[in-house]
Amino acid sequence: MQFRTQIPISKSNNPIDYNSKVLSIGSCFAENMADKFDYFKFQNVINPFGIIFNPVSIEKLFRRVCELDFYQEKDVFFHNERWHSYEVHSDLSNSDRQELLETLNKAITETNKKLKEATHIIITYGTSWIYKNLEREEIVANCHKVPQKQFSKELLSAEVIQKSIQNTIDLIQTLNPDINFIFTVSPVRHIKDGFVENQLSKSHLFTALHQVLKTHNSQLITHNYFPSYEIMMDELRDYRFYTEDMLHPNQIAIDYIWKLFSENYVSEGSFLIMKEVDEIQKSLRHRSFNPDSDQHQKFLAKLQQKINLLKEKLPHITF
Structure with missing residues:
Protein backbone atom coordinates (compact mmCIF):
# COMPACT_ATOMS: atom_id res chain seq x y z
CA MET A 1 0.00 0.00 0.00
CA GLN A 2 1.11 3.55 -0.78
CA PHE A 3 0.55 6.00 2.06
CA ARG A 4 1.61 9.10 0.13
CA THR A 5 1.49 10.49 -3.38
CA GLN A 6 4.76 10.93 -5.23
CA ILE A 7 5.54 13.73 -7.65
CA PRO A 8 6.72 12.40 -11.04
CA ILE A 9 10.02 14.00 -12.08
CA SER A 10 11.59 13.67 -15.52
CA LYS A 11 15.33 13.18 -15.74
CA SER A 12 17.34 16.05 -17.18
CA ASN A 13 18.68 15.68 -20.70
CA ASN A 14 21.79 17.62 -19.61
CA PRO A 15 22.58 16.46 -16.07
CA ILE A 16 25.11 18.12 -13.76
CA ASP A 17 28.44 16.36 -13.19
CA TYR A 18 31.77 17.23 -11.57
CA ASN A 19 32.92 19.10 -14.69
CA SER A 20 29.78 21.25 -14.67
CA LYS A 21 29.81 24.82 -13.40
CA VAL A 22 26.60 25.79 -11.63
CA LEU A 23 25.29 29.26 -10.83
CA SER A 24 22.37 29.40 -8.36
CA ILE A 25 20.26 32.53 -7.90
CA GLY A 26 17.15 33.32 -5.89
CA SER A 27 15.41 32.75 -2.59
CA CYS A 28 16.70 31.23 0.65
CA PHE A 29 15.72 27.78 -0.62
CA ALA A 30 18.27 28.26 -3.42
CA GLU A 31 20.86 28.49 -0.65
CA ASN A 32 19.63 25.22 0.88
CA MET A 33 20.28 23.45 -2.41
CA ALA A 34 23.59 25.25 -2.94
CA ASP A 35 24.76 24.04 0.48
CA LYS A 36 24.29 20.51 -0.84
CA PHE A 37 26.33 21.30 -3.96
CA ASP A 38 29.05 22.72 -1.70
CA TYR A 39 28.98 19.71 0.61
CA PHE A 40 29.45 17.30 -2.30
CA LYS A 41 32.13 19.58 -3.79
CA PHE A 42 30.48 20.47 -7.09
CA GLN A 43 31.62 23.66 -8.80
CA ASN A 44 28.89 25.99 -7.59
CA VAL A 45 28.37 29.73 -7.09
CA ILE A 46 25.39 30.91 -5.03
CA ASN A 47 23.70 34.32 -4.87
CA PRO A 48 26.62 36.72 -5.45
CA PHE A 49 24.21 39.57 -4.62
CA GLY A 50 22.58 37.83 -1.67
CA ILE A 51 19.12 36.28 -1.38
CA ILE A 52 16.65 37.72 -3.92
CA PHE A 53 12.98 36.74 -3.90
CA ASN A 54 11.08 38.37 -6.76
CA PRO A 55 11.50 37.90 -10.55
CA VAL A 56 11.85 41.60 -11.45
CA SER A 57 14.75 42.12 -9.03
CA ILE A 58 16.46 38.99 -10.38
CA GLU A 59 16.02 40.33 -13.92
CA LYS A 60 17.51 43.73 -12.93
CA LEU A 61 20.61 42.05 -11.51
CA PHE A 62 21.14 39.94 -14.62
CA ARG A 63 20.77 43.05 -16.76
CA ARG A 64 23.56 44.72 -14.80
CA VAL A 65 25.72 41.59 -14.96
CA CYS A 66 25.20 40.91 -18.67
CA GLU A 67 25.61 44.55 -19.74
CA LEU A 68 28.40 45.27 -17.20
CA ASP A 69 26.33 48.18 -15.91
CA PHE A 70 28.37 49.12 -12.85
CA TYR A 71 26.98 50.75 -9.70
CA GLN A 72 27.55 54.45 -9.13
CA GLU A 73 27.14 56.70 -6.09
CA LYS A 74 23.55 57.48 -7.09
CA ASP A 75 22.68 53.79 -6.79
CA VAL A 76 23.39 53.56 -3.05
CA PHE A 77 21.97 55.32 0.00
CA PHE A 78 22.77 55.82 3.70
CA HIS A 79 20.49 54.49 6.43
CA ASN A 80 21.07 53.31 10.02
CA GLU A 81 24.82 54.06 9.80
CA ARG A 82 25.32 51.85 6.74
CA TRP A 83 25.33 52.23 2.97
CA HIS A 84 22.87 50.06 1.05
CA SER A 85 21.63 49.27 -2.43
CA TYR A 86 17.95 48.58 -3.00
CA GLU A 87 18.94 46.02 -5.63
CA VAL A 88 20.83 43.61 -3.35
CA HIS A 89 20.55 41.90 0.03
CA SER A 90 21.57 43.68 3.24
CA ASP A 91 24.41 41.15 3.72
CA LEU A 92 26.37 43.27 1.24
CA SER A 93 25.70 46.59 3.01
CA ASN A 94 28.74 48.43 4.33
CA SER A 95 29.61 51.32 6.65
CA ASP A 96 31.87 52.71 3.90
CA ARG A 97 30.23 53.83 0.64
CA GLN A 98 33.28 53.26 -1.53
CA GLU A 99 33.80 49.76 -0.16
CA LEU A 100 30.16 48.93 -0.91
CA LEU A 101 30.50 50.16 -4.50
CA GLU A 102 33.71 48.18 -4.94
CA THR A 103 32.02 45.03 -3.55
CA LEU A 104 29.00 45.43 -5.83
CA ASN A 105 31.04 46.13 -8.95
CA LYS A 106 33.41 43.25 -8.21
CA ALA A 107 30.32 41.02 -7.94
CA ILE A 108 29.17 42.25 -11.37
CA THR A 109 32.55 41.50 -12.97
CA GLU A 110 32.94 38.09 -11.33
CA THR A 111 29.35 37.02 -12.00
CA ASN A 112 29.70 38.07 -15.65
CA LYS A 113 32.74 35.79 -15.91
CA LYS A 114 31.04 32.93 -14.03
CA LEU A 115 27.93 33.24 -16.20
CA LYS A 116 29.98 32.94 -19.38
CA GLU A 117 31.63 29.78 -18.02
CA ALA A 118 28.51 28.23 -16.45
CA THR A 119 27.01 25.03 -17.83
CA HIS A 120 23.87 25.25 -15.65
CA ILE A 121 21.92 28.02 -13.97
CA ILE A 122 19.33 27.33 -11.26
CA ILE A 123 16.81 30.12 -10.61
CA THR A 124 14.49 29.86 -7.60
CA TYR A 125 11.60 32.32 -7.42
CA GLY A 126 10.12 33.05 -4.01
CA THR A 127 7.28 35.54 -4.30
CA SER A 128 5.20 37.75 -6.60
CA TRP A 129 4.82 40.40 -3.90
CA ILE A 130 7.11 43.38 -4.35
CA TYR A 131 7.85 46.66 -2.62
CA LYS A 132 8.21 49.79 -4.73
CA ASN A 133 10.18 52.75 -3.41
CA LEU A 134 7.91 55.78 -3.81
CA GLU A 135 10.72 58.34 -4.19
CA ARG A 136 12.68 56.39 -6.82
CA GLU A 137 9.59 54.74 -8.33
CA GLU A 138 11.39 51.42 -8.63
CA ILE A 139 10.92 47.87 -7.37
CA VAL A 140 13.39 46.97 -4.63
CA ALA A 141 14.93 43.61 -3.77
CA ASN A 142 15.35 44.55 -0.11
CA CYS A 143 13.90 47.39 1.99
CA HIS A 144 16.88 47.47 4.42
CA LYS A 145 14.55 48.39 7.32
CA VAL A 146 13.72 51.75 5.75
CA PRO A 147 10.31 52.95 7.12
CA GLN A 148 7.42 51.20 5.38
CA LYS A 149 5.71 54.49 4.51
CA GLN A 150 8.40 55.00 1.85
CA PHE A 151 7.14 51.97 -0.09
CA SER A 152 4.01 50.69 -1.73
CA LYS A 153 3.33 46.95 -1.68
CA GLU A 154 2.07 45.39 -4.91
CA LEU A 155 1.39 41.96 -6.38
CA LEU A 156 3.08 41.40 -9.73
CA SER A 157 0.67 40.10 -12.36
CA ALA A 158 1.42 36.81 -14.11
CA GLU A 159 1.88 38.79 -17.35
CA VAL A 160 4.54 41.06 -15.83
CA ILE A 161 6.35 38.08 -14.28
CA GLN A 162 6.22 36.18 -17.57
CA LYS A 163 7.84 39.09 -19.42
CA SER A 164 10.46 39.46 -16.68
CA ILE A 165 11.40 35.76 -16.78
CA GLN A 166 11.63 35.87 -20.57
CA ASN A 167 13.86 38.97 -20.36
CA THR A 168 16.09 37.13 -17.87
CA ILE A 169 16.43 34.15 -20.20
CA ASP A 170 17.20 36.41 -23.18
CA LEU A 171 19.87 38.34 -21.25
CA ILE A 172 21.61 35.18 -20.06
CA GLN A 173 21.49 33.50 -23.46
CA THR A 174 23.05 36.57 -25.06
CA LEU A 175 26.07 36.01 -22.83
CA ASN A 176 25.96 32.20 -22.80
CA PRO A 177 23.72 30.61 -25.46
CA ASP A 178 24.60 27.03 -24.40
CA ILE A 179 23.67 27.31 -20.73
CA ASN A 180 21.13 24.87 -19.26
CA PHE A 181 18.29 26.43 -17.25
CA ILE A 182 16.67 24.83 -14.21
CA PHE A 183 13.74 26.75 -12.69
CA THR A 184 11.93 26.10 -9.44
CA VAL A 185 9.53 27.86 -7.07
CA SER A 186 10.57 28.01 -3.42
CA PRO A 187 8.55 25.79 -1.07
CA VAL A 188 8.90 28.41 1.68
CA ARG A 189 5.52 30.02 2.40
CA HIS A 190 5.58 33.81 2.85
CA ILE A 191 2.88 33.90 5.51
CA LYS A 192 3.75 37.48 6.50
CA ASP A 193 1.91 38.42 3.29
CA GLY A 194 -1.14 36.42 4.45
CA PHE A 195 -2.23 32.82 3.84
CA VAL A 196 -4.49 33.58 0.87
CA GLU A 197 -2.03 36.17 -0.43
CA ASN A 198 0.83 33.66 -0.34
CA GLN A 199 -1.15 31.18 -2.44
CA LEU A 200 -2.03 33.92 -4.90
CA SER A 201 1.61 34.95 -5.08
CA LYS A 202 2.83 31.42 -5.78
CA SER A 203 0.09 30.85 -8.37
CA HIS A 204 1.28 33.90 -10.34
CA LEU A 205 4.81 32.50 -10.34
CA PHE A 206 3.60 29.08 -11.56
CA THR A 207 1.42 30.58 -14.29
CA ALA A 208 4.14 32.87 -15.61
CA LEU A 209 6.97 30.36 -15.41
CA HIS A 210 5.12 27.53 -17.12
CA GLN A 211 3.87 29.90 -19.82
CA VAL A 212 7.47 30.93 -20.57
CA LEU A 213 8.68 27.33 -20.68
CA LYS A 214 5.74 26.32 -22.85
CA THR A 215 6.55 28.97 -25.46
CA HIS A 216 10.14 27.71 -25.74
CA ASN A 217 9.61 24.00 -26.09
CA SER A 218 7.17 21.52 -24.61
CA GLN A 219 10.15 19.46 -23.41
CA LEU A 220 11.42 22.35 -21.32
CA ILE A 221 8.50 22.08 -18.91
CA THR A 222 9.39 18.54 -17.85
CA HIS A 223 13.16 18.79 -18.14
CA ASN A 224 13.84 22.33 -16.92
CA TYR A 225 11.33 22.69 -14.10
CA PHE A 226 12.08 21.05 -10.77
CA PRO A 227 8.96 20.77 -8.58
CA SER A 228 10.41 21.61 -5.15
CA TYR A 229 7.23 23.43 -4.07
CA GLU A 230 5.03 20.53 -5.15
CA ILE A 231 7.22 17.99 -3.35
CA MET A 232 7.01 19.98 -0.11
CA MET A 233 3.27 20.59 -0.35
CA ASP A 234 2.29 17.08 -1.44
CA GLU A 235 4.86 14.40 -0.65
CA LEU A 236 5.92 16.09 2.60
CA ARG A 237 2.53 17.38 3.70
CA ASP A 238 3.20 17.09 7.43
CA TYR A 239 4.49 19.61 9.96
CA ARG A 240 7.23 17.23 11.08
CA PHE A 241 9.06 18.28 7.89
CA TYR A 242 9.14 21.97 8.89
CA THR A 243 11.39 24.02 11.16
CA GLU A 244 10.03 25.57 14.36
CA ASP A 245 8.47 28.49 12.45
CA MET A 246 6.30 25.96 10.56
CA LEU A 247 7.17 27.74 7.31
CA HIS A 248 10.66 26.64 6.26
CA PRO A 249 11.56 23.05 5.32
CA ASN A 250 13.70 21.38 7.99
CA GLN A 251 16.86 19.39 7.32
CA ILE A 252 14.95 16.15 6.72
CA ALA A 253 12.85 17.86 4.02
CA ILE A 254 15.89 19.55 2.47
CA ASP A 255 17.73 16.21 2.37
CA TYR A 256 14.74 14.52 0.74
CA ILE A 257 14.25 17.24 -1.89
CA TRP A 258 17.99 17.14 -2.63
CA LYS A 259 17.77 13.35 -3.03
CA LEU A 260 15.06 13.73 -5.68
CA PHE A 261 16.96 16.56 -7.36
CA SER A 262 20.23 14.63 -7.51
CA GLU A 263 18.51 11.47 -8.81
CA ASN A 264 17.09 13.43 -11.76
CA TYR A 265 19.46 16.35 -12.37
CA VAL A 266 22.88 14.90 -11.48
CA LEU A 300 44.36 10.87 9.56
CA ALA A 301 47.01 9.49 7.21
CA LYS A 302 44.47 7.22 5.51
CA LEU A 303 42.02 10.13 5.24
CA GLN A 304 44.67 12.34 3.63
CA GLN A 305 45.44 9.56 1.17
CA LYS A 306 41.75 9.43 0.18
CA ILE A 307 41.71 13.21 -0.32
CA ASN A 308 44.89 13.13 -2.44
CA LEU A 309 43.53 10.34 -4.67
CA LEU A 310 40.30 12.28 -5.22
CA LYS A 311 42.20 15.50 -5.99
CA GLU A 312 44.23 13.65 -8.62
CA LYS A 313 40.96 12.88 -10.44
CA LEU A 314 39.33 16.28 -9.74
CA PRO A 315 41.94 18.98 -8.97
CA HIS A 316 39.29 21.65 -8.29
CA ILE A 317 38.06 19.81 -5.17
CA THR A 318 39.37 21.18 -1.86
CA PHE A 319 38.48 20.23 1.69
Whole structure:
Protein backbone atom coordinates (compact mmCIF):
# COMPACT_ATOMS: atom_id res chain seq x y z
CA MET A 1 0.00 0.00 0.00
CA GLN A 2 1.11 3.55 -0.78
CA PHE A 3 0.55 6.00 2.06
CA ARG A 4 1.61 9.10 0.13
CA THR A 5 1.49 10.49 -3.38
CA GLN A 6 4.76 10.93 -5.23
CA ILE A 7 5.54 13.73 -7.65
CA PRO A 8 6.72 12.40 -11.04
CA ILE A 9 10.02 14.00 -12.08
CA SER A 10 11.59 13.67 -15.52
CA LYS A 11 15.33 13.18 -15.74
CA SER A 12 17.34 16.05 -17.18
CA ASN A 13 18.68 15.68 -20.70
CA ASN A 14 21.79 17.62 -19.61
CA PRO A 15 22.58 16.46 -16.07
CA ILE A 16 25.11 18.12 -13.76
CA ASP A 17 28.44 16.36 -13.19
CA TYR A 18 31.77 17.23 -11.57
CA ASN A 19 32.92 19.10 -14.69
CA SER A 20 29.78 21.25 -14.67
CA LYS A 21 29.81 24.82 -13.40
CA VAL A 22 26.60 25.79 -11.63
CA LEU A 23 25.29 29.26 -10.83
CA SER A 24 22.37 29.40 -8.36
CA ILE A 25 20.26 32.53 -7.90
CA GLY A 26 17.15 33.32 -5.89
CA SER A 27 15.41 32.75 -2.59
CA CYS A 28 16.70 31.23 0.65
CA PHE A 29 15.72 27.78 -0.62
CA ALA A 30 18.27 28.26 -3.42
CA GLU A 31 20.86 28.49 -0.65
CA ASN A 32 19.63 25.22 0.88
CA MET A 33 20.28 23.45 -2.41
CA ALA A 34 23.59 25.25 -2.94
CA ASP A 35 24.76 24.04 0.48
CA LYS A 36 24.29 20.51 -0.84
CA PHE A 37 26.33 21.30 -3.96
CA ASP A 38 29.05 22.72 -1.70
CA TYR A 39 28.98 19.71 0.61
CA PHE A 40 29.45 17.30 -2.30
CA LYS A 41 32.13 19.58 -3.79
CA PHE A 42 30.48 20.47 -7.09
CA GLN A 43 31.62 23.66 -8.80
CA ASN A 44 28.89 25.99 -7.59
CA VAL A 45 28.37 29.73 -7.09
CA ILE A 46 25.39 30.91 -5.03
CA ASN A 47 23.70 34.32 -4.87
CA PRO A 48 26.62 36.72 -5.45
CA PHE A 49 24.21 39.57 -4.62
CA GLY A 50 22.58 37.83 -1.67
CA ILE A 51 19.12 36.28 -1.38
CA ILE A 52 16.65 37.72 -3.92
CA PHE A 53 12.98 36.74 -3.90
CA ASN A 54 11.08 38.37 -6.76
CA PRO A 55 11.50 37.90 -10.55
CA VAL A 56 11.85 41.60 -11.45
CA SER A 57 14.75 42.12 -9.03
CA ILE A 58 16.46 38.99 -10.38
CA GLU A 59 16.02 40.33 -13.92
CA LYS A 60 17.51 43.73 -12.93
CA LEU A 61 20.61 42.05 -11.51
CA PHE A 62 21.14 39.94 -14.62
CA ARG A 63 20.77 43.05 -16.76
CA ARG A 64 23.56 44.72 -14.80
CA VAL A 65 25.72 41.59 -14.96
CA CYS A 66 25.20 40.91 -18.67
CA GLU A 67 25.61 44.55 -19.74
CA LEU A 68 28.40 45.27 -17.20
CA ASP A 69 26.33 48.18 -15.91
CA PHE A 70 28.37 49.12 -12.85
CA TYR A 71 26.98 50.75 -9.70
CA GLN A 72 27.55 54.45 -9.13
CA GLU A 73 27.14 56.70 -6.09
CA LYS A 74 23.55 57.48 -7.09
CA ASP A 75 22.68 53.79 -6.79
CA VAL A 76 23.39 53.56 -3.05
CA PHE A 77 21.97 55.32 0.00
CA PHE A 78 22.77 55.82 3.70
CA HIS A 79 20.49 54.49 6.43
CA ASN A 80 21.07 53.31 10.02
CA GLU A 81 24.82 54.06 9.80
CA ARG A 82 25.32 51.85 6.74
CA TRP A 83 25.33 52.23 2.97
CA HIS A 84 22.87 50.06 1.05
CA SER A 85 21.63 49.27 -2.43
CA TYR A 86 17.95 48.58 -3.00
CA GLU A 87 18.94 46.02 -5.63
CA VAL A 88 20.83 43.61 -3.35
CA HIS A 89 20.55 41.90 0.03
CA SER A 90 21.57 43.68 3.24
CA ASP A 91 24.41 41.15 3.72
CA LEU A 92 26.37 43.27 1.24
CA SER A 93 25.70 46.59 3.01
CA ASN A 94 28.74 48.43 4.33
CA SER A 95 29.61 51.32 6.65
CA ASP A 96 31.87 52.71 3.90
CA ARG A 97 30.23 53.83 0.64
CA GLN A 98 33.28 53.26 -1.53
CA GLU A 99 33.80 49.76 -0.16
CA LEU A 100 30.16 48.93 -0.91
CA LEU A 101 30.50 50.16 -4.50
CA GLU A 102 33.71 48.18 -4.94
CA THR A 103 32.02 45.03 -3.55
CA LEU A 104 29.00 45.43 -5.83
CA ASN A 105 31.04 46.13 -8.95
CA LYS A 106 33.41 43.25 -8.21
CA ALA A 107 30.32 41.02 -7.94
CA ILE A 108 29.17 42.25 -11.37
CA THR A 109 32.55 41.50 -12.97
CA GLU A 110 32.94 38.09 -11.33
CA THR A 111 29.35 37.02 -12.00
CA ASN A 112 29.70 38.07 -15.65
CA LYS A 113 32.74 35.79 -15.91
CA LYS A 114 31.04 32.93 -14.03
CA LEU A 115 27.93 33.24 -16.20
CA LYS A 116 29.98 32.94 -19.38
CA GLU A 117 31.63 29.78 -18.02
CA ALA A 118 28.51 28.23 -16.45
CA THR A 119 27.01 25.03 -17.83
CA HIS A 120 23.87 25.25 -15.65
CA ILE A 121 21.92 28.02 -13.97
CA ILE A 122 19.33 27.33 -11.26
CA ILE A 123 16.81 30.12 -10.61
CA THR A 124 14.49 29.86 -7.60
CA TYR A 125 11.60 32.32 -7.42
CA GLY A 126 10.12 33.05 -4.01
CA THR A 127 7.28 35.54 -4.30
CA SER A 128 5.20 37.75 -6.60
CA TRP A 129 4.82 40.40 -3.90
CA ILE A 130 7.11 43.38 -4.35
CA TYR A 131 7.85 46.66 -2.62
CA LYS A 132 8.21 49.79 -4.73
CA ASN A 133 10.18 52.75 -3.41
CA LEU A 134 7.91 55.78 -3.81
CA GLU A 135 10.72 58.34 -4.19
CA ARG A 136 12.68 56.39 -6.82
CA GLU A 137 9.59 54.74 -8.33
CA GLU A 138 11.39 51.42 -8.63
CA ILE A 139 10.92 47.87 -7.37
CA VAL A 140 13.39 46.97 -4.63
CA ALA A 141 14.93 43.61 -3.77
CA ASN A 142 15.35 44.55 -0.11
CA CYS A 143 13.90 47.39 1.99
CA HIS A 144 16.88 47.47 4.42
CA LYS A 145 14.55 48.39 7.32
CA VAL A 146 13.72 51.75 5.75
CA PRO A 147 10.31 52.95 7.12
CA GLN A 148 7.42 51.20 5.38
CA LYS A 149 5.71 54.49 4.51
CA GLN A 150 8.40 55.00 1.85
CA PHE A 151 7.14 51.97 -0.09
CA SER A 152 4.01 50.69 -1.73
CA LYS A 153 3.33 46.95 -1.68
CA GLU A 154 2.07 45.39 -4.91
CA LEU A 155 1.39 41.96 -6.38
CA LEU A 156 3.08 41.40 -9.73
CA SER A 157 0.67 40.10 -12.36
CA ALA A 158 1.42 36.81 -14.11
CA GLU A 159 1.88 38.79 -17.35
CA VAL A 160 4.54 41.06 -15.83
CA ILE A 161 6.35 38.08 -14.28
CA GLN A 162 6.22 36.18 -17.57
CA LYS A 163 7.84 39.09 -19.42
CA SER A 164 10.46 39.46 -16.68
CA ILE A 165 11.40 35.76 -16.78
CA GLN A 166 11.63 35.87 -20.57
CA ASN A 167 13.86 38.97 -20.36
CA THR A 168 16.09 37.13 -17.87
CA ILE A 169 16.43 34.15 -20.20
CA ASP A 170 17.20 36.41 -23.18
CA LEU A 171 19.87 38.34 -21.25
CA ILE A 172 21.61 35.18 -20.06
CA GLN A 173 21.49 33.50 -23.46
CA THR A 174 23.05 36.57 -25.06
CA LEU A 175 26.07 36.01 -22.83
CA ASN A 176 25.96 32.20 -22.80
CA PRO A 177 23.72 30.61 -25.46
CA ASP A 178 24.60 27.03 -24.40
CA ILE A 179 23.67 27.31 -20.73
CA ASN A 180 21.13 24.87 -19.26
CA PHE A 181 18.29 26.43 -17.25
CA ILE A 182 16.67 24.83 -14.21
CA PHE A 183 13.74 26.75 -12.69
CA THR A 184 11.93 26.10 -9.44
CA VAL A 185 9.53 27.86 -7.07
CA SER A 186 10.57 28.01 -3.42
CA PRO A 187 8.55 25.79 -1.07
CA VAL A 188 8.90 28.41 1.68
CA ARG A 189 5.52 30.02 2.40
CA HIS A 190 5.58 33.81 2.85
CA ILE A 191 2.88 33.90 5.51
CA LYS A 192 3.75 37.48 6.50
CA ASP A 193 1.91 38.42 3.29
CA GLY A 194 -1.14 36.42 4.45
CA PHE A 195 -2.23 32.82 3.84
CA VAL A 196 -4.49 33.58 0.87
CA GLU A 197 -2.03 36.17 -0.43
CA ASN A 198 0.83 33.66 -0.34
CA GLN A 199 -1.15 31.18 -2.44
CA LEU A 200 -2.03 33.92 -4.90
CA SER A 201 1.61 34.95 -5.08
CA LYS A 202 2.83 31.42 -5.78
CA SER A 203 0.09 30.85 -8.37
CA HIS A 204 1.28 33.90 -10.34
CA LEU A 205 4.81 32.50 -10.34
CA PHE A 206 3.60 29.08 -11.56
CA THR A 207 1.42 30.58 -14.29
CA ALA A 208 4.14 32.87 -15.61
CA LEU A 209 6.97 30.36 -15.41
CA HIS A 210 5.12 27.53 -17.12
CA GLN A 211 3.87 29.90 -19.82
CA VAL A 212 7.47 30.93 -20.57
CA LEU A 213 8.68 27.33 -20.68
CA LYS A 214 5.74 26.32 -22.85
CA THR A 215 6.55 28.97 -25.46
CA HIS A 216 10.14 27.71 -25.74
CA ASN A 217 9.61 24.00 -26.09
CA SER A 218 7.17 21.52 -24.61
CA GLN A 219 10.15 19.46 -23.41
CA LEU A 220 11.42 22.35 -21.32
CA ILE A 221 8.50 22.08 -18.91
CA THR A 222 9.39 18.54 -17.85
CA HIS A 223 13.16 18.79 -18.14
CA ASN A 224 13.84 22.33 -16.92
CA TYR A 225 11.33 22.69 -14.10
CA PHE A 226 12.08 21.05 -10.77
CA PRO A 227 8.96 20.77 -8.58
CA SER A 228 10.41 21.61 -5.15
CA TYR A 229 7.23 23.43 -4.07
CA GLU A 230 5.03 20.53 -5.15
CA ILE A 231 7.22 17.99 -3.35
CA MET A 232 7.01 19.98 -0.11
CA MET A 233 3.27 20.59 -0.35
CA ASP A 234 2.29 17.08 -1.44
CA GLU A 235 4.86 14.40 -0.65
CA LEU A 236 5.92 16.09 2.60
CA ARG A 237 2.53 17.38 3.70
CA ASP A 238 3.20 17.09 7.43
CA TYR A 239 4.49 19.61 9.96
CA ARG A 240 7.23 17.23 11.08
CA PHE A 241 9.06 18.28 7.89
CA TYR A 242 9.14 21.97 8.89
CA THR A 243 11.39 24.02 11.16
CA GLU A 244 10.03 25.57 14.36
CA ASP A 245 8.47 28.49 12.45
CA MET A 246 6.30 25.96 10.56
CA LEU A 247 7.17 27.74 7.31
CA HIS A 248 10.66 26.64 6.26
CA PRO A 249 11.56 23.05 5.32
CA ASN A 250 13.70 21.38 7.99
CA GLN A 251 16.86 19.39 7.32
CA ILE A 252 14.95 16.15 6.72
CA ALA A 253 12.85 17.86 4.02
CA ILE A 254 15.89 19.55 2.47
CA ASP A 255 17.73 16.21 2.37
CA TYR A 256 14.74 14.52 0.74
CA ILE A 257 14.25 17.24 -1.89
CA TRP A 258 17.99 17.14 -2.63
CA LYS A 259 17.77 13.35 -3.03
CA LEU A 260 15.06 13.73 -5.68
CA PHE A 261 16.96 16.56 -7.36
CA SER A 262 20.23 14.63 -7.51
CA GLU A 263 18.51 11.47 -8.81
CA ASN A 264 17.09 13.43 -11.76
CA TYR A 265 19.46 16.35 -12.37
CA VAL A 266 22.88 14.90 -11.48
CA SER A 267 24.59 12.40 -13.78
CA GLU A 268 24.68 8.78 -12.60
CA GLY A 269 28.44 8.81 -13.21
CA SER A 270 28.82 11.35 -10.40
CA PHE A 271 27.19 9.20 -7.69
CA LEU A 272 30.34 7.23 -6.85
CA ILE A 273 32.33 10.44 -6.44
CA MET A 274 29.54 11.91 -4.30
CA LYS A 275 29.80 8.82 -2.08
CA GLU A 276 33.58 9.29 -1.78
CA VAL A 277 33.15 12.96 -0.91
CA ASP A 278 30.47 12.13 1.66
CA GLU A 279 32.77 9.60 3.38
CA ILE A 280 35.60 12.15 3.49
CA GLN A 281 33.30 14.88 4.84
CA LYS A 282 32.06 12.58 7.63
CA SER A 283 35.63 11.57 8.47
CA LEU A 284 36.72 15.22 8.64
CA ARG A 285 33.96 15.86 11.17
CA HIS A 286 35.10 12.96 13.34
CA ARG A 287 36.48 14.04 16.71
CA SER A 288 38.88 11.68 18.46
CA PHE A 289 38.93 11.16 22.22
CA ASN A 290 42.71 10.80 21.93
CA PRO A 291 44.05 12.93 19.02
CA ASP A 292 47.68 11.96 19.75
CA SER A 293 47.15 8.21 19.64
CA ASP A 294 48.78 6.06 16.95
CA GLN A 295 45.35 4.83 15.91
CA HIS A 296 44.12 8.38 15.24
CA GLN A 297 47.31 9.32 13.37
CA LYS A 298 46.82 6.30 11.11
CA PHE A 299 43.19 7.37 10.59
CA LEU A 300 44.36 10.87 9.56
CA ALA A 301 47.01 9.49 7.21
CA LYS A 302 44.47 7.22 5.51
CA LEU A 303 42.02 10.13 5.24
CA GLN A 304 44.67 12.34 3.63
CA GLN A 305 45.44 9.56 1.17
CA LYS A 306 41.75 9.43 0.18
CA ILE A 307 41.71 13.21 -0.32
CA ASN A 308 44.89 13.13 -2.44
CA LEU A 309 43.53 10.34 -4.67
CA LEU A 310 40.30 12.28 -5.22
CA LYS A 311 42.20 15.50 -5.99
CA GLU A 312 44.23 13.65 -8.62
CA LYS A 313 40.96 12.88 -10.44
CA LEU A 314 39.33 16.28 -9.74
CA PRO A 315 41.94 18.98 -8.97
CA HIS A 316 39.29 21.65 -8.29
CA ILE A 317 38.06 19.81 -5.17
CA THR A 318 39.37 21.18 -1.86
CA PHE A 319 38.48 20.23 1.69
